[in-house]
Amino acid sequence: MGTPITWMGIIALPLSIYWGVESLRKPGTLFHTFLAALLKLLILLAILWVPISFLIVGNLSFEGPGQTM
Numbered sequence: 001m002g003t004p005i006t007w008m009g010i011i012a013l014p015l016s017i018y019w020g021v022e023s024l025r026k027p028g029t030l031f032h033t034f035l036a037a038l039l040k041l042l043i044l045l046a047i048l049w050v051p052i053s054f055l056i057v058g059n060l061s062f063e064g065p066g067q068t069m
Helices: 002-020 032-055
Strands: none
Touching: 002 032
């Protein structure tokens, strides 16, 4: 249960910043354009975090082979 909750939190933080700051949604300066692009990249990486981790480890508990909790 911890993986989906953590995943939603990792996605929610940059998404709330992006949605909360209008100058990032409609950038007018080069700096705001850079920040908007950076936040979009962070959102994409957050969305892909669980699938990439699953492909690397092979399970959703993120334990490698031979590891026990």
